[in-house]
Amino acid sequence: MTTDSTDPADASGPPAPDPEARGVRLLVVLLVLTVVSGLIDAVSFLGLGRVFTANMTGNVVVLGFAAAGAAGFSVAHTVTSLFCFLAGATAGGRMAVRFEGRSRRTWARTTLAVEAVLVGASAVWALAAPGRNGTTYALIALTAFAMGLRNATVRKLGVPDLTTTVLTMTLTGLAADSPLVGSGRGRAVRRVCAVLAMLLGATLGAWLVVHHNLWIPLLVAALASGVLAVVASGRE
Structure with missing residues (x-):
């Protein structure tokens, strides 16, 4: 009598590829x-009345300036940005609950697709109705909602040192974990890349706003988010 000595694990063949790993890593995204x-x-501060729609830390400070009567700042613009950002973050939180326990890849791509649509709509609005009543508020609302949605998603994804909109803690970590204090265990390269990425975006955005038009940097931003919606993976 013979017995089959084949290991069942060997018979099953190579493990199936992880669908979450397909695409560009979240770190790069x-x-x-x-x-x-x-x-x-750059678009919001330079082109929409000195208001931020991605950086809410700066926006709270700007609101204080506006409330104190400082020239060039608008309470109405800033409140609109804050409210729409919070609405977007709420939507992002609800989306996180819906995708809990499911594919991070699908979740990230869905959020990025919505961001691309919202920012793309703002680019079209800026091109079609420049200077019209309501255009400034529409652009603030669309971009702030998109950034709130994205920020809620990024927070839930929990990739360290990459909030995509705020650099205060990133810069703090870069200094506090540096070899100068006898540490050197920090994620220095990641943190430096985050700072340079923000600087690059702000420089490019400012140049396009100053020398061209608001809709161009908005279109660039929408296209970037749209491409990432197609290629993002679910892995860091």
């Missing part, structure tokens, strides 16, 4: 989104 944030804030 979030760095590109940091560039996009720089573009968006």
Whole structure:
């Protein structure tokens, strides 16, 4: 009598590829989104009345300036941005609950697709109705909602040092974990890349706003988010 000595694990063949790993890693995706944030804030601050729609830390400070009567700042613009950002973050939180326990890849791509649509709509609006009543508020609302949605998603994804919109803690970590304090265990390369990505986006966005038109950096931002919606993976 003979017995089959084949190991069942060998018979099953090689493990199936992880669908979450297909595409561009989240680390790269979030760095590109940091560039996009720089573009968006360049548009909003330079072209929409000195208001931020991605960086809410700056917006709270701007609201204080406006409330104190400082020239060049608008309470109405800033409140609109804050409200729409919070609405977007709420939508992002609800989406996180819906995707809980499901594919991070699908979740990230869905959020990025919505962001691309919202920012793309703002680009079309800026091109079609420049200077019209309501255009400034529409662009603030669309971009702030998109950034709130994205920020809620990035927070839930939990990739360290890559919030895509705020660099205060990233810069703090870069200094506090540096060899100068006897540490050197920090994620220095990642943090430096995040800072450079924001600087690149802000520089490019400012140049396009100053020398061309608002709709161009908005279109660039929408296209970047749209491409990432197609290629993002679910892995860091």
